[in-house]
Amino acid sequence: MITFILNNKTIKTPEHSGMTLLDFVRYEQRLTGTKIGCREGDCGACTVLVGSLNNHETIDYQSITSCISPLGNAHGKHIVTVEGANLQNKLTTVQEAMKANYATQCGFCTPGFVVSLTGFALSSSEKNQKNALDAISGNICRCTGYKAIEKATHQVVEKLENHNNLISFDWLINNEFIPQYFKTIPKRLKDLELKSSNQPEGKFVAGGTDLYVQQADHLIDKAVHLISIKDDLKGITIENNHCTIGANSTVSDLWNHRTLNTIFKNLKKHLKLVSSEQIRNMASLGGNIVNASPIGDMTIFFLALNSTISIINKDKKERSIPLKAFYQGYKTYDLKEGELLKTISFKRPMAHAYFNFEKVSKRTHLDIASVNSAIYMTIENNFISEAHVSIGGVAAIPKYLHNTSKFLTGKNLSSETIIEANNVLQNEISPISDVRGTNGYKRLLGRQLFFAHFIELFPEQFTLNDFAQHA
Numbered sequence: 001m002i003t004f005i006l007n008n009k010t011i012k013t014p015e016h017s018g019m020t021l022l023d024f025v026r027y028e029q030r031l032t033g034t035k036i037g038c039r040e041g042d043c044g045a046c047t048v049l050v051g052s053l054n055n056h057e058t059i060d061y062q063s064i065t066s067c068i069s070p071l072g073n074a075h076g077k078h079i080v081t082v083e084g085a086n087l088q089n090k091l092t093t094v095q096e097a098m099k100a101n102y103a104t105q106c107g108f109c110t111p112g113f114v115v116s117l118t119g120f121a122l123s124s125s126e127k128n129q130k131n132a133l134d135a136i137s138g139n140i141c142r143c144t145g146y147k148a149i150e151k152a153t154h155q156v157v158e159k160l161e162n163h164n165n166l167i168s169f170d171w172l173i174n175n176e177f178i179p180q181y182f183k184t185i186p187k188r189l190k191d192l193e194l195k196s197s198n199q200p201e202g203k204f205v206a207g208g209t210d211l212y213v214q215q216a217d218h219l220i221d222k223a224v225h226l227i228s229i230k231d232d233l234k235g236i237t238i239e240n241n242h243c244t245i246g247a248n249s250t251v252s253d254l255w256n257h258r259t260l261n262t263i264f265k266n267l268k269k270h271l272k273l274v275s276s277e278q279i280r281n282m283a284s285l286g287g288n289i290v291n292a293s294p295i296g297d298m299t300i301f302f303l304a305l306n307s308t309i310s311i312i313n314k315d316k317k318e319r320s321i322p323l324k325a326f327y328q329g330y331k332t333y334d335l336k337e338g339e340l341l342k343t344i345s346f347k348r349p350m351a352h353a354y355f356n357f358e359k360v361s362k363r364t365h366l367d368i369a370s371v372n373s374a375i376y377m378t379i380e381n382n383f384i385s386e387a388h389v390s391i392g393g394v395a396a397i398p399k400y401l402h403n404t405s406k407f408l409t410g411k412n413l414s415s416e417t418i419i420e421a422n423n424v425l426q427n428e429i430s431p432i433s434d435v436r437g438t439n440g441y442k443r444l445l446g447r448q449l450f451f452a453h454f455i456e457l458f459p460e461q462f463t464l465n466d467f468a469q470h471a
Contacts, residue, residue, distance in 0.1 A: 138276025
């Protein structure tokens, strides 16, 4: 029995756990403010909030796209639709901002924007315009041109920004961001009679952000084994100069991790290229790796860090292998029946370490890469003592560039070295022409992204002119 709170109502349902949360909300509960748009997590019209009880017995809310979220993942949570964010007989502060700035036209996308901005008000993120726009990064509007929505967002931020340290349910209720019943949710979630969810044998599903795009109709009707609730697959630890990340950790867990943001100075800039906030809140890192897409952004990210993965079987026996040895062919990998990816680990970048991630797609944000690439190097006195380069979209698998990495290691950092390394890279990749570009276009992107790593990391040493004759 799946048990959760939907807005102000306790739900106990025997519905199939693989059913999408969107379909349950609309068709079983008749809450039609949550819209059906793309059914791929791209448009944000189906955005809802998921509230989880934390160790301090308060609620952490995150926005997700309900069209690709399995109903079973709502177990033990508070799900908020636009109806649940409404006040009685008047507009909320977010709704009033949308109205006052003429930020809605046809209205189809409006509930998603309202829910996302309400989630921003409930979040612990700093209340500034940049973070507010990040919060609606997965909401698409085809009418307004966005400027009116940006103005509405600014009005919301103005209301919030002077209260960063004071925001509570009481303050949000008194300032008409959320209805009164939110105060009751922590205790009600704690009091839910939750039984451990005995998952059936079936397809392993974590966040579902890729599987439900490809196989939603199949997963709705078949047994799915939901693993996002497995706490032993979560968490980020940094000990003895190694970082270990649970496979169920999300991209947002990286985004919000203070130490990782200190280690990787441009982490949020890189992760913003991966997806929208709603998808970052759902997408598990292990799912991205096991999906085995040749252009999986986080796979390319971790390949360049020369990561190791640990795998656990039904008998709790573990084995570890280098991530670069995991992939065997297109969508095939070294994972036996009943095994799960448990952790991803890598050596903590220390002094003189440099990391960069680059991506080209048809849209700058919230799109699948045509080609993506990452690089990790240790350089001292202009000498490359260690190098790891990865690239996606140019082979049947997410590609760790063994020869290119080996060529760079032990060389002086110079434009000549980089140009020669690109020649090695071009001999190491084998792109095919498809909907994301021709063979030649992908080779060009591979070259340009490789050069871009060095221009980005060493702007005082390299400019585009250094590689112009090869561009």
